[in-house]
Amino acid sequence: DNACIESFHALIKREWLNRFKIENYQQAYVLVFEYINTFYNTVRIHSHCNYMSPNDYEKLYANYKKKAALIAG
Template identity: 45%
Template sequence: MSRQRGCYDNARIELFHSVLKKELVYLEKLKTHKQAKKRFFEYITCFYNRKRIHYAIGYFTSNEYERTY
């Protein structure tokens, strides 16, 4: 963590939010809060953790990496 109000405090979550917006929010028209909540949950548990590979963890999916270590 950087010092208070440092520019790196939220860098990782901001990156995740930008990916979430590009891959889900901007591609779908979410009409209700309930629908949005359901789609976010499905995206994170079904796609992001199971199928999407990540550079920072050796091109594994989140689930593969967790099982390995």
């Protein structure tokens, strides 16, 4: 079943690639790389992060760890 990657392809087209007129492979490569590294993996909300962005989720986890360390002593 490849539903997961098909869903990703639909997202990248809908949220990013349809905004640009892509002239060549290099431009497409840069656009895909930019989308994944600067938006999808950092800013976009994800269901597995309780519908938070990965950055926000990691900040929440880091704060939790700090509080746990303070309580532990």
